[in-house]
Amino acid sequence: MVRSAIDPIRPGASLILAWQIKQKHVVIIGGGFVAAGRLVNVLEADAKVTVICPDNEELSETVRQHLQDHPQTTRLVPREFQDSDLTTPFGEHTLTKAAPVSQVTSSSAFTLEGLPTVAAAATTISSNSSISSGHASPALSDASTTATLESALSLDESLDGSASGPAVDMVLSAIDDIPLSTHIYNLSKRLRIPVNIADVPPQCDFYFCSTHRDKSLQVAVSTSGKGPKLANLVRRHIADHLPNRVGEAIEQVGILRAKLRKMAPGPEVGPKRMGWMSRICEQWRMEDLATLEEKSMQIVLSGFKDNVVFSYEQVQAKIAEAESTLAETEKIEPKVVAAAGDLTAEQTITQVTPAQKCPRLVLVGAGPGDPELLTLKAARLLEEADLVVADRLIPMEVIDLAKGEVRIAPKKRTVLTVEQKSATVDQDTLSTAITSDDIQDQLNEWCLHGLREGKTVVRLKQGDPFIFGRGAEEILFFREHGFDAEVVPGISSAISAPLSANVPLTHRGSSNQVVITTAQVKGGRLSDNFPVYDAQKTVVVLMGVGKAKEISEMMQTDLGWPANVPAVIVENAHCANERAMDATLSTLAQVVEEQKAVPPSVFVIGWAGSVLRQG
Numbered sequence: 001m002v003r004s005a006i007d008p009i010r011p012g013a014s015l016i017l018a019w020q021i022k023q024k025h026v027v028i029i030g031g032g033f034v035a036a037g038r039l040v041n042v043l044e045a046d047a048k049v050t051v052i053c054p055d056n057e058e059l060s061e062t063v064r065q066h067l068q069d070h071p072q073t074t075r076l077v078p079r080e081f082q083d084s085d086l087t088t089p090f091g092e093h094t095l096t097k098a099a100p101v102s103q104v105t106s107s108s109a110f111t112l113e114g115l116p117t118v119a120a121a122a123t124t125i126s127s128n129s130s131i132s133s134g135h136a137s138p139a140l141s142d143a144s145t146t147a148t149l150e151s152a153l154s155l156d157e158s159l160d161g162s163a164s165g166p167a168v169d170m171v172l173s174a175i176d177d178i179p180l181s182t183h184i185y186n187l188s189k190r191l192r193i194p195v196n197i198a199d200v201p202p203q204c205d206f207y208f209c210s211t212h213r214d215k216s217l218q219v220a221v222s223t224s225g226k227g228p229k230l231a232n233l234v235r236r237h238i239a240d241h242l243p244n245r246v247g248e249a250i251e252q253v254g255i256l257r258a259k260l261r262k263m264a265p266g267p268e269v270g271p272k273r274m275g276w277m278s279r280i281c282e283q284w285r286m287e288d289l290a291t292l293e294e295k296s297m298q299i300v301l302s303g304f305k306d307n308v309v310f311s312y313e314q315v316q317a318k319i320a321e322a323e324s325t326l327a328e329t330e331k332i333e334p335k336v337v338a339a340a341g342d343l344t345a346e347q348t349i350t351q352v353t354p355a356q357k358c359p360r361l362v363l364v365g366a367g368p369g370d371p372e373l374l375t376l377k378a379a380r381l382l383e384e385a386d387l388v389v390a391d392r393l394i395p396m397e398v399i400d401l402a403k404g405e406v407r408i409a410p411k412k413r414t415v416l417t418v419e420q421k422s423a424t425v426d427q428d429t430l431s432t433a434i435t436s437d438d439i440q441d442q443l444n445e446w447c448l449h450g451l452r453e454g455k456t457v458v459r460l461k462q463g464d465p466f467i468f469g470r471g472a473e474e475i476l477f478f479r480e481h482g483f484d485a486e487v488v489p490g491i492s493s494a495i496s497a498p499l500s501a502n503v504p505l506t507h508r509g510s511s512n513q514v515v516i517t518t519a520q521v522k523g524g525r526l527s528d529n530f531p532v533y534d535a536q537k538t539v540v541v542l543m544g545v546g547k548a549k550e551i552s553e554m555m556q557t558d559l560g561w562p563a564n565v566p567a568v569i570v571e572n573a574h575c576a577n578e579r580a581m582d583a584t585l586s587t588l589a590q591v592v593e594e595q596k597a598v599p600p601s602v603f604v605i606g607w608a609g610s611v612l613r614q615g
């Protein structure tokens with residue numbers, strides 16, 4: 001016989017289920033630390049709970065508090081356990097004073113409170129029952145136990161088939177009395193009520209798990225009784241490694257599923273419904289699912305008809321589109337001064353994009369300039385983009401990867417129309433001074449324009465968007481205009497230029513700290529936050545060429561840096577025309593001048609400069 005390759009059965013596990021105890025009646029016996037934990041567990045699962053426990057100093061404050069806070073769903077029966085507690089429905093204990101312990105003997109009948117629905121059975125029980133107190137437990141006789149169980153069972157049978165169901169759905173014993181625990185266990189078994197006796201695994205129909213909860217997410221860890229503390233540790237470990245906002249994501253997915261089922265209820269669409277739902281869960285990040293709300297859900301659901309799963313970005317873009325259509329009054333002015341390639345400004349603007357296209361904006365780090373140092377994602381996005389808006393200093397080899405329209409930042413203080421293939425513009429006719437803020441405005445405007453046409457726009461930035469790249473500023477700007485941006489990292493020249501010049505930014509014994517700073521702050525002034533001298537510090541200075549003299553003087557005079565500390569100038573790092581020039585802090589300005597160093601250049605100042613470059 002041919003056996004199919006199925007997973008072998010590995011016996012010895014527990015069956016882990018998610019018990020729906022909502023509105024069901026749980027009886028907890030005991031009121032100490034363990035009972036408090038059980039009470040929280042079952043209350044969170046929306047059960048109705050009767051706690052049987054003398055109201056004395058052994059009743060924990062936690063239990064007391066929860067009982068007080070949940071008057072509708074909890075009852076305290078302030079006395080020791082009696083057998084009838086397992087046959088009394090929720091809320092039907094008449095809280096008569098329990099018989100004094102001394103009177104409760106194996107032969108005395110106990111007061112059976114409640115049970116109006118099973119009055120006949122109750123009568124039988126009250127005449128036959130004998131065991132009521134944990135303190136009587138050492139005296140438990142076989143005969144009395146049997147009598148009790150029989151009566152209980154007859155009661156149980158009388159309940160069987162009744163519309164109201166069993167009086168008690170779960171028994172949790174958390175008392176420090178082993179014989180009584182055993183009795184409670186046996187009684188529960190005869191009544192066919194699932195039971196857990198704390199600390200006595202053989203007397204548990206089920207064990208409690210170590211659980212982590214985040215809204216509707218519950219992670220349960222079981223070791224099947226082998227290592228409860230280890231279960232606790234594993235649970236913490238798992239909780240520490242869960243995705244961000246997973247609980248919220250589950251809540252929102254729950255709402256989305258309900259809407260979907262309402263929209264497409266039939267069983268015949270079941271497979272499509274499930275497949276579509278699964279794809280959303282797989283394709284969206286948890287934190288994006290967590291942001292789903294009415295508007296975005298409607299957009300997501302609109303894809304179901306054609307079995308389309310919109311991406312988070314597409315949904316954001318559609319919302320933005322809808323909002324900008326609403327705010328149509330402020331008509332977009334096609335104020336494009338420079339167009340890329342052979343396109344004229346007019347051609348660029350009138351390009352029609354299909355109405356259903358979703359705008360997408362990605363800030364892409366172009367790295368130091370070598371196309372081989374782009375991330376694969378950056379290269380792919382350059383190819384896919386409808387519009388690439390690039391910084392001016394990005395080399396053509398990188399720009400050339402773009403298949404769509406390209407717009408390049410205008411040059412500072414010259415003219416707006418700097419475009420790589422037609423750089424021979426009459427400078428005199430267009431001699432308006434342009435600041436870096438003007439340039440930024442222009443770049444932003446180009447991007448917005450593309451987005452409003454539904455394009456995939458790549459904002460290509462030198463280095464890394466978030467290291468002196470003004471990337472976050474741009475994201476905030478676009479957010480204000482209703483577009484969320486994705487960011488793709490690039491290799492910052494702060495990291496790559498020293499490497500290319502053979503200066504290890506950290507090196508045991510020479511450098512254990514790196515300070516990356518720009519030489520200039522707003523307005524072109526010299527930055528005043530260079531670090532004081534520390535022999536283990538390497539300072540990477542961006543945009544320093546025009547400030548070499550000031551940097552050198554300030555670091556020596558004000559910050560105590562020695563004159564002879566190496567200062568390496570790396571120009572056009574990672575490009576074909578890269579130059580690395582050696583100086584010391586005192587000769588920095590002189591070398592910059594003699595060698596005619598030009599931007600983009602990076603200075604690397606510190607003893608790390610002498611590790612690999614000497615000799």
Ligand SMILES: C[C@@]1(CC(=O)O)c2cc3[nH]c(cc4nc(cc5[nH]c(cc(n2)[C@H]1CCC(=O)O)[C@@](C)(CC(=O)O)[C@@H]5CCC(=O)O)C(CC(=O)O)=C4CCC(=O)O)c(CCC(=O)O)c3CC(=O)O
Pocket residue numbers: 037196197198199200201204206207208209210211221222223224225226227228229230231232233235
């Ligand atoms: C069989 C089970 C029956 C049940 O109670 O359901 C049971 C039995 C016993 N526990 C004992 C001891 C400890 N129990 C804990 C803690 C927890 N115990 C829980 C469940 C279970 N405990 C069930 C099995 C679950 C499983 O294995 O997966 C947790 C998960 C859930 C909960 O109780 O809510 C909760 C962690 C909650 C959290 O994550 O925080 C700690 C640690 C601590 O308190 O920090 C210790 C001391 C250290 C240690 O022993 O590991 C002993 C005495 C052993 C002895 O005398 O030596 C017995 C009896 C025996 O083993 O015979």
Ligand SMILES: NC(=O)C1=CN([C@@H]2O[C@H](COP(=O)(O)OP(=O)(O)OC[C@H]3O[C@@H](n4cnc5c(N)ncnc54)[C@H](O)[C@@H]3O)[C@@H](O)[C@H]2O)C=CC1
Pocket residue numbers: 029030031032033034035036052053054058059060079080081133134135174175176177180198199228
């Ligand atoms: N499974 C587990 O994780 C753990 C289990 N345990 C065990 O759980 C049991 C309870 O532990 P704690 O809550 O710390 O105990 P505790 O001693 O603090 O509390 C016992 C509680 O039971 C009540 N009680 C005693 N006899 C009673 C009766 N006949 N009827 C009603 N209530 C009665 C007491 O008034 C008290 O409130 C113990 O047997 C303990 O060994 C303890 C720690 C961990």
